[in-house]
Amino acid sequence: MANEGTSTGESSVRREAATRMAEAAAAWLDSLDEVQRRTARGAVPADDASDTERRRWFYTPTDHGGLTVHQQRPAQQQAAMRLVSTGLSRPAYVTAATIMGLENVLDQLEGFVTRFDRERGRDPGQYYLRVFGEPGGTRPWGWRFGGHHVSLNNLVADGELVATTPCFLGADPATSPLLGGATSRPLGRVEDLARDLVRSLGTDLMARALLLPRAPSDFVTANRTVLAEGDQVIPLSGVWRDERFADPVEQAKLQALSDRIDEAAGLTEHDHRTVAYSLAPKGVPAAHLDAEQRGLLQALLGTYLDRAPAGLSPLATYADDAVLDTVHFAWAGSTEPGLPHYYRLQAPRLLLEWDNTQRDANHAHSVWRDPTTDFGLDALAHHRAAHHSA
Template sequence: MGMHLHTRRSIALQLALVFPSVARFMAAYAQKQAVPAMAGAAKAFLDSLWKEQREKATFKLEDDEHSTWFYTPVPRKGLPLREMTSGQRQLALALLSAGLSQNGLAKSTTIMSLEDVLASMESNGVNRRDPDGYFFSVFGDPSEKGAWGYRVEGHHLSLHFNIRDGHLSGAPSFFGTNPAKVLEGRRKGLRVLSREEDLGRDLIQALNPEQRKTAVVLAAAPRDILSEHSRQAALIGEPNGIQISALNAAQGDTLQTLLHEYCDNMTDEIAGFRRDQIRKVGNHLWFAWAGGIQPGEPHYYRIQSPEFLVEFDDTQDHANHIHSVWRDFRGDFGRDLLAEHYQDSHHHRVRA
């Protein structure tokens, strides 16, 4: 059972099974443009908090916490779902939904729910795994103008949204799953990131022997994505693997479809910006693979350009544990937007 959901009804049903409150908010916020929806959702969420909660949930935009992120189960700052009332949880999930597409929201909330699956699988899982252990943080003052941002983060989910004067950034965005495929129980067969996995494998299997020799950069897959939780996206050396110009039309279409799966997790504005980046880089795009190419074998792939980096790794827990991420070399944590904001602020202070 994949997560490529085709109808609004099926997505709403998926969400209703996991977080019944989300479906009502999803429809309302889907009708708005992203930045007004985000600003309205953030204000409503913050207005619902009492003093102690608000102190946990809010930070200055300049705070070091703004570019701190982890996708592993570590102590976090922010306000977790478990410390919210039912009404506050609804408003928090509405804020999450404002930055995502319906498919992206379905993936996110299902990733949260997989904590229950892990709890049942592990000997000490009840104490270590928590579907309410997802933290909401707001940086700066939410508005349609000015600069601010927010983060939603917990085990296998780390989403970062930054806004400046109506412009929007949505990187890094990390989605992970453990298990990648649920092997038993009432949710047996569930694969949250099936498209990301299957399309990558489809592409490497579609290459001829000479192309594959270029694309495969390591015989064994690395244990994790190489960029990990770095604050600045970077990889050592020049891009390697097979360049898009060396692919035939069908192979190129598969690569584009794979990239668009990562784009289409996000709200339309962010997805559109990512598609513009893909068009802008043209042939300066490389696909690299490591590990086995058959289902069930540990593997890794990345798609790299001068503008962005996509990484996917499925090696842990007998290749049933996925980490995937979209990074922006200049725009992670809204750095490009915020640099303009601070430059403008300094300019206005000097002029005054």
């Protein structure tokens, strides 16, 4: 979501989005007391080491950094969720709110015993919000919201919303029963459209798209701040803010869970190298897909890109056939519903990853990244050059 080379109309929409964010962020901060505010605020965004904390992100139930829902009164919680809503489209906000509520479902599924070195491990109140810098004006500022299976990262520079990635949404359980025989699947279309696409491929294209007959235990790039050639899956125990829990019993439980997940995936070193992230996209390019398959791909892209606030989804970019042609689609694992699987969509300035492998393929992760401009680093560099050069 770089702010260079955008049209006047798009710039106006970005400014309107930034204004809504600034108003909501200021209202939330104003509602806090001094002690709360010290936790809720972070350093001004920059393209140097002072910005390290803002660029840390997680999707596990660990400390994401900021003020939790638990640490706020109801009116403050409402103000916090108002800010969260400004960073998402309406469907994405509904999905994120549903995912947060799944913590109660997961707690029941696990017998209400999971702790993860705190009083309650599966906790809909353990979501963190932090504002970096001063909302409004032309100086860079941003905000981050996250907890188990939600991570939102937004940056405003020169009065415009310039970055909304990384953007992570997950679901555990991915599928749950509802009354009357209905089913809850918050990310159902994110999974089903990709499966429809891979199953539509002929023998030759399938051979190119299928990286492995087995799926990795998690999405490959994990919560890295910067992506690099050859990045491989990080074990679950490595995707936490603190290296170890203070409680050795809880640490042993986490490590055992992490080991079981990796063992169930059964990937060899060769397998890890095969599915590793690479700067050159893997899989089948959209240029080789027929019209119906390209339609499926467009719809699949929308389940990620339409998470952006209304009017700011980059999906329309891919209506250009030449741009869509650059998108590569790769798959690993089974194509049968209910079995572990993984997929990746990659193009210039685009990386989308999905996995549904853990908990007998009922635990889904999805992430939208722009490897070159995540966290708005390009916009920050541009701002510094424009305003602080000698």
